[in-house]
Amino acid sequence: MKKNILLIGGSKGIGLEIVKELSSKHNVYVASRSDDNLSDYDVTYFKFDALKDDVSELDLPETLDGFVYCPGSINLKPFKMMKPETFEEDFQLNFMSLVKTTHGVLSKLKNSEQASLVYFSTVAVQTGMPFHTSVAAAKGAIEGFARSLAAEYAPSFRVNVVAPSLVNSQLASKLLGSDKKKEKMDERHPLKRVGEPTDIGKIASFLLSEDSSWITGQVLGVDGGMGSLNVS
Ligand SMILES: NC(=O)c1ccc[n+]([C@@H]2O[C@H](COP(=O)([O-])OP(=O)(O)OC[C@H]3O[C@@H](n4cnc5c(N)ncnc54)[C@H](OP(=O)(O)O)[C@@H]3O)[C@@H](O)[C@H]2O)c1
16 A cells, blocks of 8 residues: 655655655655755655655655655764764754654544554664764654554554765765775675665665564664674
8 A cells, every 4th residue: 555654754764665665565755954865766755854844744644654754974983072962952952853743743643544653763872982972962862752552552653773884975074075984884794885875765665664563662773783683
């Protein structure tokens, strides 16, 4: 059965991979600031800034079966150099706008037989990593929120979180911007490569599908072994 799936951010990176996976099978709605990469796909696009705009004003269908929140940040610095404003900005984009957009579509999700919500965290929540204080704090909030929401809305909604390690998208371009940097990052992972957006997009698409209908309240590490193995 065709589902109605809303992606906040689907124009690049992991979200675009979800578009590639799902747009030929389902009604996919993309709300992001740009539509640069979407012309080849059958999606309904809304120009939308999650930091400013109200999702309830979008012309969405009455029922949403899937909801994905993609916007995120990677601000890595020693804590003493990390300004409190950076924590606030990261919290707004990663967490508060996720809460606001989820809240804004609740009634549409409730109209689904069983809606599936997918959020993104990071491996750096469960595994302490230097310089990750801000992003780990903001993404940690998502993990707690998602588990609680999953409990509150079971069995009506399923809510799951994907926690990637470094993925080769525009967001990570500063960390992977040269062959040397990429090789170093590949080497750090037990599976000897950083992630590609498709590694994460396929898992998110699985979580939106009925194949995952008995999975809720989970944080799935999709991280080349980074979060659970020590092979050095
Ligand atoms: N890449 C990694 O290494 C990595 C690692 C761990 C976790 N993650 C998490 O995975 C998620 C996806 O990451 P990604 O690598 O795919 O990031 P990305 O390449 O930066 O893509 C983010 C998507 O969100 C949209 N977006 C950003 N800000 C927005 C805003 N204010 N309003 C509406 N849409 C906005 C972007 O579209 P527009 O620019 O067109 O608005 C884009 O479609 C993020 O939450 C990130 O924190 C990524």
